[in-house]
Amino acid sequence: PYPAFNRTEIPQQHRLPDAADLRRMCIITKNDLNRIYENLDHRQRSKDAIQQEIARKKEIAERSAQVTKHWTNTIAGARERKLEMRKIREQEEEDRKKLLDIEEEKLAAERRREHIEKAKQLKYYETDRVRTFHSALLHTEVLKERDLQIEMKKR
Template identity: 40%
Template sequence: MGTSAETLVRFGRRSGQAKGCPEIKNLNEEDQDLYLPLLPSKVDLRQVTIIPHNEWERIRDSIDGLTRKAACLRAERKAKKDMHLRSQEVVKHWARTYAGIKEQKLKAKKKRDEELEAERQILDLEEEIYKQGERKKAIENAKQYQFYQTERLKNFHVLLGFS
């Protein structure tokens, strides 16, 4: 660090020697890599403008202000949407609203339909039992008719002398 070529111009110092600092003087070569120049090499220092810190803060705030406003608007929109969803959840279970009345009517209709379906199933069972009884009667009549026919035929054969 003894030569003037190794001294780095930092923190707005345009000319002159680097400030003497006991920490910098005691650095070895490995630690010097941490303090690389802020400007790229081959930069003409006469073309560089140095801005005071408060001016830099003002410029940065004016640029970041738009981003902050956009973030604020997004946050407000999100909060409004969340509030809307929460209010919909609360109102959903109220009975004295159009949606609540409509939902009650739908539930009542569904219940009526279920009751009608249960009654229809009972009627279908009764009708099935009735038809099964009718079939049994028809089968019994057919058997009886067949029996009488065979008896008449036997009697006729007896009279004719075939058996």
């Protein structure tokens, strides 16, 4: 099966170095080398197969989770429904609080307006014109009262 070669015709890659120590060398046949490579490849292939199996199971689990995500009769579905109901309740509570805040703001504005109106009225009563008018009004009431008292005494 192998062509006959003269020792001088052996290609450079198949020749041993001239100073080679044959006692320290191990010569392996092609079949043995292929078996070693196959064994190494088998280990790598088994690692790859394990990785592929893990990835396949993960993908199946993800697809299953996607399919069952919207089912209401599962634990995850019940949890999701509870979370959704909680979000709705919180949103309603937030809306109610906003309405209450708006109402309180309106009441505070009304009270503020009333206080301002009262302060304006008090300031107006403190002007000289109004004070003079009130003084004259009081004086007339006193005079009327005095006239009534004199009238009562005469009787």
